[in-house]
Structure formats: structure tokens, C-alpha cells
Amino acid sequence: MKRITTARxxxxxxxxxxxxxxxxxxxxxxxxxxxxxxxxxxxNFDLGRILVLxxxxxxxxxxxxxxxxxxxAGYEVAVCMTGNPAHRSExxxxxxxxxxxxxxxxxxxxxxxxxxxxxxxxxxxxLSRKLxxxxxxxxxxxxxxxxxxxxxxxxxxxxxxxxxxxxxAIRADVTVTFAFEKPGMLLYPGASYAGKIRVSDIGIYEHDxxxxxxxxxxxxxxxxxxxxxxxxxxxKGTFGKVLLIAGSPxxxxxxxxxxxxxxxxxxxxxxxxxxxxxxxxxLRQLPEVMLSCYNEECFEKExxxxxxxxxxVIGIGPGLSQSPTALKILEYVTQNCRKPLVIDAxxxxxxxSHPQILKSIVCPCILTPHMGExxxxxxxxxxxxAADRLKAAGDFAGHYHIICVLKDAxxxxxxxxxxxxxxxxxxxxxxxxxxxxxxxxxxxxxxxAGTDERTAAAVGVWxxxxxxxxxxxxxxxxxxxxxxxxxxxxxxxxxxxxxxxKNYERRDKCGIKQTDIRPD
Numbered sequence: 034m035k036r037i038t039t040a041r042x043x044x045x046x047x048x049x050x051x052x053x054x055x056x057x058x059x060x061x062x063x064x065x066x067x068x069x070x071x072x073x074x075x076x077n078f079d080l081g082r083i084l085v086l087x088x089x090x091x092x093x094x095x096x097x098x099x100x101x102x103x104x105x106a107g108y109e110v111a112v113c114m115t116g117n118p119a120h121r122s123e124x125x126x127x128x129x130x131x132x133x134x135x136x137x138x139x140x141x142x143x144x145x146x147x148x149x150x151x152x153x154x155x156x157x158x159x160l161s162r163k164l165x166x167x168x169x170x171x172x173x174x175x176x177x178x179x180x181x182x183x184x185x186x187x188x189x190x191x192x193x194x195x196x197x198x199x200x201x202a203i204r205a206d207v208t209v210t211f212a213f214e215k216p217g218m219l220l221y222p223g224a225s226y227a228g229k230i231r232v233s234d235i236g237i238y239e240h241d242x243x244x245x246x247x248x249x250x251x252x253x254x255x256x257x258x259x260x261x262x263x264x265x266x267x268x269k270g271t272f273g274k275v276l277l278i279a280g281s282p283x284x285x286x287x288x289x290x291x292x293x294x295x296x297x298x299x300x301x302x303x304x305x306x307x308x309x310x311x312x313x314x315x316l317r318q319l320p321e322v323m324l325s326c327y328n329e330e331c332f333e334k335e336x337x338x339x340x341x342x343x344x345x346v347i348g349i350g351p352g353l354s355q356s357p358t359a360l361k362i363l364e365y366v367t368q369n370c371r372k373p374l375v376i377d378a379x380x381x382x383x384x385x386s387h388p389q390i391l392k393s394i395v396c397p398c399i400l401t402p403h404m405g406e407x408x409x410x411x412x413x414x415x416x417x418x419a420a421d422r423l424k425a426a427g428d429f430a431g432h433y434h435i436i437c438v439l440k441d442a443x444x445x446x447x448x449x450x451x452x453x454x455x456x457x458x459x460x461x462x463x464x465x466x467x468x469x470x471x472x473x474x475x476x477x478x479x480x481x482a483g484t485d486e487r488t489a490a491a492v493g494v495w496x497x498x499x500x501x502x503x504x505x506x507x508x509x510x511x512x513x514x515x516x517x518x519x520x521x522x523x524x525x526x527x528x529x530x531x532x533x534x535k536n537y538e539r540r541d542k543c544g545i546k547q548t549d550i551r552p553d
Contacts, residue, residue: 034256036239037249037455038213040158040193046212049240056236058124062091065211066098068233069152069185070106072209076229078181079149083110084140086175088155088189089121095185096154097128097137104137111138115155115171145178153203157186158193158215164200172201184208187218188226195421196223204228212237216249219455220422220443247423247451252458252495257529259492261299261482272301273481276344277474278362279351280307282329285314287352287378290467290515291474292322295348297522298478298496306340332362338369346373346480350380351470359383363390370396373480373489377401377473385409391433397486401438401473423453436490438476440469444498446491454491458498460513462505467515472497475522499525 038046050056073080085100087093096112103110112132133139145151153175155168164172172190175182182205187193190202196217208218208227212235218227239245252259264271275295280288288311292303296319304323305315312326325340327333341347349366353359363383366374367390374396376384381402384390388410400410408415411429418425422439426447430437439445442461446454476493480486503521504513 034250034454035253036213036245037216037219037251038245039216039247039249040161042243042245043158043193043211043213043215043237045243046237046240049242050237053240053242058091059127061235061237062094062098062124062128064235065095065185065233066102068211068231068235069095069099069183069209070102072207072231072233073103073150073152073183076183076207076231078183078207080108081149082147083108083150083152084143084145084148084180085110085112085152086155086171087112087114087125088157089114089116089118089125090157090159091122091124092157092159092186093154094122094125094128095157096152097125097132099152099154099185101128101132101135101137104132105135111140111143113140113143115168145174145180148178148180151175151178151180151182152185153182153189153205154185155189155203157189158217160189160192160199162199164190169201172203176204181206182228184227186210187215188223191217191223191226193217195423196220197420198222198226202226207231209233211235214251216423216455219251219457220445221441224443247427247453249423249453249455251455252491256492256495259484259488260479260496260526260529261484263299267301269301272299273345273478273483274302274304274343275300275477275481276304276306276340276347277351277477278306278347278349278366279353279470280305280311280315281352281354281356281359281379282308282310284352284354285311285318286467287470289315289318290470290519291348291351291477293319294471294474294519294522295478295481296321296474297519298475298482298493298526300478300481304340304344306337327358327362329356329358332358334365337362337365341366341370341372344372346375346477348375348377348473348477350375350377351473353379353383355379355382355386360387364393367391367394370394373397373399373486375399375401375473375476375480377469378406381406381410391435394433394435398435399438399476399486399490400435401440401469401476403440403469407439423447427451427453436486438472438490438494440472444494446494448487454494456491456494456498458495459501460498460505460510462508462510462513463498463501463518465514468497468501468518471500471515471518475500496522496525496529499529 184205
């Protein structure tokens with residue numbers, strides 16, 4: 034897993050390198066500048082004429098140093114300073130003096146369309162207020178210039194912690210960030226401004242003196258190791274029994290998608306508790322599934338109780354409806370379940386109308402709301418949630434002592450107020466009916482196979498996105514449907530299994546394990 038740092042954590046890590054490790058600030062700045070020039074060459078920027086836009090802070094100092102290196106390498110480069118000269122940092126002033134001594138050109142009021150490449154070194158992660166009109170106009174001109182843009186650390190105008198625009202932002206083709214990724218370049222809309230992200234080692238690392246709370250991570254390829262290995266001597270009971278409470282008259286598709294993805298992710302047995310109207314079509318579509326049916330007018334508590342005792346994990350919600358019977362089923366399950374429970378779709382819609390249901394839950398529980406469902410659950414508007422997804426998900430998870438999987442273009446998994454995973458797999462093709470039902474099934478499949486709740490939530494979201502990416506690569510982004518995501522699960526798991534075999538020795542040496550994403 035890769036650590037993601039907030040602006041505060043990054044600043045503290047920088048200071049730890051300087052003050053505790055005795056790494057000179059000018060050395061860090063020089064290494065940052067070298068990382069920028071290396072990216073310009075390796076990412077095929079047109080270096081015919083280069084303009085470096087610099088602010089008055091140390092981010093601007095990085096840009097000035099990069100301009101000097103480019104100038105000495107023979108490139109036509111000019112630096113344009115922005116902002117109030119009285120507010121410039123000492124490091125920034127020192128870099129300008131060095132650059133001028135080496136003959137680097139400085140310009141005022143450049144015509145942006147004359148440059149083939151623009152380096153954005155205006156604000157970096159330090160921006161904490163809305164932009165002035167002067168900066169908004171400048172950033173709009175950069176975006177309209179036609180030049181290819183490289184951002185230093187984070188595109189100027191993006192909030193490093195939330196990804197929100199501070200009035201306007203420079204849209205980069207490539208962002209060179211230092212030491213760690215920041216949430217604002219992974220979460221939208223910031224992610225759409227960051228372009229390709231390169232993380233460069235400039236001599237700043239994790240340090241004991243830094244408070245890394247909130248703890249934010251994202252999964253990477255080596256985390257396929259977190260998927261449970263199959264027991265070669267196991268049987269269908271070994272790999273877990275799932276009770277999926279889903280489907281209502283006319284909504285059998287949701288239960289099929291969840292059950293099928295549950296099987297594909299490794300569950301040994303799946304029983305669907307559903308309305309009687311769905312019996313025949315589910316047996317035709319998925320003969321491997323076991324069925325337990327209820328009348329829409331009522332349900333037998335004894336049957337549901339027996340099914341819950343049978344199961345190792347339980348999921349409820351996909352296509353369940355919001356009928357009075359569905360509400361009674363949900364209330365019974367949440368009051369009596371003592372096993373891992375996943376609630377999605379209509380289960381969430383019922384809870385939003387009857388919030389006391391959440392207070393009755395005593396089992397390990399994962400909720401998987403999309404932004405609209407999260408709005409109904411919390412009373413916040415979608416705009417308010419989007420303004421700080423980490424806070425919204427963390428507050429909700431912490432208040433109800435559940436795991437919150439806040440689904441969006443970049444899904445946030447929250448274990449409580451201070452522990453998060455940001456998912457970066459997936460694509461817009463997954464914004465299709467039934468995609469959430471597939472995710473529910475995948476999380477249940479991982480739980481059934483023995484994965485703990487926190488790992489199942491985070492890895493389930495990650496694998497779901499990987500399967501969506503595989504489907505996109507096969508079919509094209511606009512053509513993906515939920516069934517295509519399910520069809521891609523086997524190939525994704527096979528590739529992850531092959532990679533895991535190669536990485537087990539590395540994992541053991543590095544200490545990567547499931548508990549890494551659990552709060553202490």
C-alpha cells in the first residue's frame with residue numbers, strides 16, 4: 034500500500050527531513066528541480082520554448098531551479114514570477130539570484146501562446162484560500178494556451194486535501210509530486226487536473242516525529258497478496274457460505290448480479306433469500322445458487338433465522354425494494370445478525386428513512402452508499418459531501434461504528450474518522466446499472482473466503498475497479514455493463530494470483546499483511 038499525505042503531513046515530513054535528518058533545504062529543492070526536468074524529457078514534452086510560472090514560495094523556488102537547469106542544458110526557457118514580491122520566501126529569492134547569475138531569463142507579461150511547454154510552479158500544496166481574480170484569469174489563459182503543461186507537486190488552484198477547485202486551477206498533462214501522493218490529486222475534480230502523476234524521491238520519507246493521522250492509503254499491484262490463497266484441500270464449506278437477501282418482484286437482476294459476482298470472487302456457497310416471484314428465473318440464470326423464498330405480503334421469521342444461522346456472511350439490499358415487508362426483513366436482520374453484514378442499495382434507502390436501524394447493529398457491518406444514498410443517510414447535500422469526501426465518510430463510519438464504502442469515481446473506504454483507503458482503479462464505463470450490485474457480491478465473496486471486514490471492503494473495491502478496467506480494455510469504456518465486469522473477475526483474480534506468487538517472498542520481507550489497513 035502507498036501512503037497518501039495531507040498538506041500538513043507533507044509539510045511536517047519536509048521539516049523532519051530538514052530539521053531532524055539535517056537534509057539541507059536547498060538540496061531538497063535541487064532534487065525536486067531535477068525531478069521536474071527529468072519528467073519533461075521522459076514524458077515527451079515539446080521543449081522548443083519553455084515558460085516556468087513561479088509563485089513566491091518554495092514551490093516557486095523549485096520551478097526557478099528547474100528553469101536554471103534547463104537553461105544550462107541549452108533549452109530556451111524563461112521564468113515569470115507571480116504574486117507579491119514582498120511575500121517571497123528566502124529560498125525563493127536565493128534561487129532567483131542563482132538563476133540570474135547563470136543567465137536564466139526572467140520575463141513579465143509573457144504571451145502564453147508563444148510557448149510549447151508551461152511549467153506550473155505557482156502554489157503547490159500551500160494554497161488554502163480562494164484565488165484572486167488575477168490568478169483565475171492567469172490560470173484560464175494557461176489552460177487556453179495550447180501548450181503542454183507540467184505541474185510541480187500539485188496543479189495550482191487545487192486543494193491538496195480535498196481535490197476541490199479554489200476558484201480555478203491549471204489543468205496539467207503531467208504532475209510531478211514529491212515523496213507521497215496527496216488526496217487532492219486522486220479525488221475529483223482535482224484528479225482530472227493532475228493528468229499523469231509521477232511520484233519522485235527527493236529525500237523526504239516517513240518520520241516518527243510526524244503525526245500521520247488521518248492515515249490515508251491507496252492499494253497498488255502488490256496488494257493482490259491480500260486476496261486469500263485457496264486451500265488446495267478445501268471444500269465448498271471451506272470457502273464460505275453467503276446469504277444474500279436481495280431481489281423483489283421485477284428486480285431479480287440485482288440478486289443475480291450480486292450472487293454471480295459472489296461466486297466469481299471465491300465464495301463456496303451462495304443462498305439467495307428473495308421474493309417467490311424470482312424463483313424460476315434465478316434458477317434458470319444461475320443454477321449454482323440456493324434459494325429461499327418469501328411472500329411479498331409477509332415473511333417467515335423462522336426461515337430467515339435458519340438461513341442466517343447457516344450463513345458465514347450476510348448481504349442485504351440489492352433490488353430488495355422499499356416495501357413494508359422489505360423494511361421488516363431489514364429490521365430483523367440488523368437486530369439479530371452477529372456475523373459480517375454488507376448493506377447496499379434498498380437496504381440503505383430504507384435506513385435513510387428509518388435511521389434508528391443503524392443504531393441497532395452490533396455485528397461487523399459494511400455500508401456501500403453512492404453519493405446520492407450518502408446524502409440521504411447523512412442529511413448532507415451531495416455538494417457538501419463532495420467538498421470533503423474523507424470527512425463525510427469518516428464522520429459517518431465513526432459515528433455508527435461501521436465501515437463506509439463511499440462510492441464515486443474515486444471511491445473512499447473509511448474505517449473510522451482517521452483511517453481511509455482511496456481507490457484509484459476503475460473507469461467511467463462502470464457508471465452503469467448493476468455495477469454496485471456486483472461490488473456487493475465481490476465484498477461478500479472475499480468475506481466468505483475468510484478475509485477480515487476492513488480488507489474485504491478495501492480490496493473488494495480495488496478488484497471491482499480492476500475488473501471494470503479489464504472490461505473497458507476488452508469492450509471500450511462506453512460499452513461496459515455490469516455483466517461485463519463479472520465476466521472480467523476471473524481474469525483479474527488469475528493475474529493477481531500469479532503476481533502474488535511472485536511477491537510472497539517480498540511481502541514477508543516487507544511485512545505487508547492484512548492488518549496494515551486496520552486501525553490500531
